[in-house]
Amino acid sequence: MQRYLVGGAVRDAFLGLAISDRDWVVVGATPEDMTAAGYTPVGRDFPVFLHPDTHEEHALARTERKSGRGYHGFVFHTGTDVTLEADLARRDLTINAMARADDGTLVDPYGGRADLDARILKHVSDAFVEDPVRLLRLARYYARFAPLGFTVADETMTLAREMVAAGEIDHLVPERVWAEMERALMGAEPQLFFHLLRATGALAVVLPELDALFGVPQPVQYHPEVDSGVHTLLVLSQCARAEASLAARYAAICHDFGKGSTPAELLPGHRGHEERGVAPTDTASARLGVPKRLRETARLITRWHTHLHRIDELRPGTVLKLLEAMDAFRRPERLEDLIAVCAADVRGRLGYEDRAYPQADRVRAALAAAAAIDGAALARRGLAGPEIGQALRQERIRAIAAAL
Incomplete structure (x- = not known):
């Protein structure tokens, strides 16, 4: 019975990166051996155990055989x-197929260390x-490691395209x-x-609503990058640069989905793309299984x-309508997500990367002024029922007008 540190912990140690968790493979043991040694079984599809002291995952060495389509179409042995080499052979990339013994010996049967040095994902x-x-996972590793100089091997790109052509990814759950x-979105370069x-x-x-944006033009005087898909990924990049929340980053991907169905006679303009974008945003969120809070934020x-872009042109009553639609009085964080996406929307254009976004402070001032109106004080005036709501709305509109 021998154990080996495997995968990301070995890879990241060579790259000088922080190691967040460590995974182990155990060779020459049975499940009974593991439980007798004090390990706790937790695996559902194959034997995985938690170390009695560190609680790190230890999996029994295994092989796999394709038995059907998709992620679940495997039989494990x-x-x-x-052997350790057989276990490592089933891993995705060579840089993830290295192991280190307890005595420090590196086991690298598939050239992972050489590919690390060459900055190749293969x-x-x-x-x-x-x-x-x-x-x-290849796409996620590329997003993580491309800033370090990594590229994808030509033969690996060929295999990936073959997977798509064969319909294998149609079976993703x-x-x-x-x-x-989600993991990719929260990276430094999610685009x-x-x-x-x-x-x-x-x-x-995976995301046809985003794919449909590529090749769709925008007015060059406002969008030097022209292409709607390119713009969307520039917006996502700006969200990451600003360390925006996951909800904001996902909404950044969705915010211009309506441009993918703009009538030809309107191009390169996109009048009404906001309303048209709601349905494809909901469709994408449902298909991806996006959590409810995030899908609601993306839709809004x-x-x-x-509207936030044009806040200086809006009537105070329309500004209040915006705040109410975003549920900003109860969920101010949702307004902050809107601000983050809108600021990124302005900066996600070639040559505009450091443009100021004064609308952010103006809408925050509007919310603060409207939220300061005391509904209880209105009730003490003798108002009741619907009258209180009507009076509260009018007072908030006046406060917003003064704040703006």
Whole structure:
């Protein structure tokens, strides 16, 4: 019975990156051996155990055989006869297929260390095509490591495109897609995740609403980058630069979905894209299994983002309508997500990356002024029922007018 540190912990140590968690593979043991040694079983699909002291995951060495389509289409085999090399062979990329023994010895049968030095993301074997999640993981690793100089091997890109052409990624389950996308969105360069998916053809399957934006023109005097898809990923990049929340980053992806269905006679303008974008945003959120809070925020930001851009042109009553639509009095964080996306929307254009966004302070001032109106004081005037609501609204409109 031997254990080996595997995967990301070995990789990141070579790259000098912080190690957030450590995974282990155990060779030459049975489940009974593990429980006898005090480990706690937790695996559902294959034997995984928690160390009695560190609680780190220790999986028995295993092989896998393709038995169907998609992520769940595998039969796993574990046993004392499964070698470490056989276990590493089933991993996605060579840089993730290294192991280190307790005595420090590196086990690297597939050239992961050389690929780390060459800054190459390369598949371990042609079995890469058997699991559609691997394509999403490839995109996520590219988004994480491209800033360090990593590129994807040509042969790996070829395999990824073959997966798409064969319909393998059609069998992705929503929770796995969202799990990978969520991790990518919270990275420093999340736009690279979607660039890689588009380069393989997978974006049209995973997120067709975003893929549809590429090639759709915008007025060049406002959008020097012209292309709506390029603009959307620039907006996402600006959200990451500002360290915006996950809700804001997801909404940034969705906010211009309506431009994908703009009537040809309106192009390159996109009048009404806000309303048109609500339905595809809801469709994408449902298909991806996006959490309710995030999908609601994305829908609202898609519908209302241009109102905030034009706050200086809006009547005070319309500003109040915006605040009410965003539920800003109860959920001020939702207004902050709107501000983050709108500021990124302005800066997500070539040459506008450092443009100021004074609308942010103005809408915050409007919310503060409206929220300061005391509804209880109105009730003490003798107002009752609907009269209180009507009076509160009028007082808030006056306060917003004064604040603006």
